Amino acid sequence: MATKTVLEEDGTIKGFFDWVKQDGSTPFQPEAGRYHLYGQHLCPFSNRATIGRVIKGLESAISYDNLDYVLPEGPGWKFSPEKPGCDADSINGCSILREVYDASAKKLGAKGFCYHSVGFSGGVTVPVLYDRKLGRIVSNDSASILRMLNSEFNEFCATPAQAKLDLFPPALQSEIEEAEAWQTKSIIFAVYGPAYAKTQEDFDAAIVKLFDGLDKAEELLSKQRYVVGKQMTEADIRLFVTLVRFDAVYVHMKCYLKRVNRDYPALWGFVRDIYQTGNIKDVVVFDEILKGYFLSKYMKPVNPYGIVPKLPPLDFHAPHGRELMV
Ligand SMILES: N[C@@H](CCC(=O)N[C@@H](CS)C(=O)NCC(=O)O)C(=O)O
Missing domain, CATH: 3.40.30.10 (Glutaredoxin)
Incomplete structure (x- = not known):
């Protein structure tokens, strides 16, 4: 930085x-x-x-x-x-x-x-x-x-x-940065790869990269509540903001092989866990997320007619049970 x-x-x-x-x-x-x-x-x-x-x-x-x-x-x-x-x-x-x-x-x-x-x-x-x-x-x-x-x-x-509350505690900083490095490459930026690929080879590679990243996150989060250690850190927030948009937005951007709420039980529990923490839910505003993505200039090549999809029925308020993991 x-x-x-x-x-x-x-x-x-x-x-x-x-x-x-x-x-x-x-x-x-x-x-x-x-x-x-x-x-x-x-x-x-x-x-x-x-x-x-x-x-x-x-x-x-x-x-x-x-x-x-x-x-x-x-x-x-x-x-x-x-x-x-x-x-x-x-x-x-x-x-x-x-x-x-x-x-x-x-x-x-x-x-x-x-x-x-x-x-x-x-x-x-x-x-x-x-x-x-x-x-x-x-x-x-x-x-x-x-x-x-x-x-x-x-x-x-x-x-x-x-x-x-410390989202970047000194004892965990190097582990947090290491986790963020792979998340950024394999998930956070990777969700944009499939939609903007200009060749079949690029698309095929982008899909594999993204879903390998999600599979890795699923494996990790099926064993532990948070990305690093036993407490919520900035690495959870950075992963959450991408995952919470996945089924509403990125599936429409050709990331359709799997869905978070259907195919990744640990990630779906994780999303609900973070969503329900403090007042985080107040700043996850799906109406603006959907209109923002689908009407913004970067979506023109993917969504030329500016169609805004509906939010699928996702119950972010459902109990997640992840508090039992720590
Ligand atoms: N440096 C930035 C990048 C943030 C970023 O990419 N923001 C996008 C929206 S998701 C943006 O403002 N794009 C404006 C543009 O590309 O014109 C950061 O804070 O991490």
Whole structure:
């Protein structure tokens, strides 16, 4: 994970990688009411941050604006306060997120913000952690934002139990990072492989890679409640945000060999377990997830007519019994 935002030789900034730190090692001190999260419910990466905020009880300390869940052609994420569930930009009054990125880059002496790549992860992405005091983005990296929310705002958590909750405990960090490395390659990014394959060979390979990854996760989670150790960690959240979308979204993106709720009993129990933890369910919003995926620009090649499928009957509230595993 990068540790600092850098000004490129071409005078632009290609990503924000700063850190809120309690120890005073960065200009970003934790304070209640100082930081703001921009996100939306469609995106699994954004969901890492929205889960971090609610599971740590930081709703009062860190404000939140929910962007329009549909990613349109053109300049990207926009604010659509006229749509139910979507907010205006309550901090900067912008109409598109790109303006927040550009203004932040300019604050740092840059010409502006520049796309660092094309494709799913390129450019003006969510989530974004924004600092009102310095008037700029701190980070647009979901993995770093989740870690900051986990450890740097503990004095502002709603309850002592939320302050104590540690999703990245020092003793488990290397194991967590190892688990995340394979999950990212074999599941989190692999769910996009089948839909975007341009040859039969690529498709065949993408399907094998994804379902091998899911088989491995199933085996692991049939023996233990959580991905690492006996407690919930960030590795569970990162796996959960993909798995909870699987039967609703990715099956329609040619990941149809198996379903989580039908073919993977341990993964399905795991999804319900995490979904039912704290108030995580409040930030898993299927209406926005479905419309967001199926109406956004990246789905055009897969879903040219913009048809939004119905949510299958999945009972996320059903008992999972996994508390007996620890
Ligand atoms: N750097 C990002 C990547 C997040 C990401 O890929 N977000 C996607 C939505 S799922 C996005 O905002 N895409 C906008 C675009 O590609 O224009 C992270 O926080 O992990």
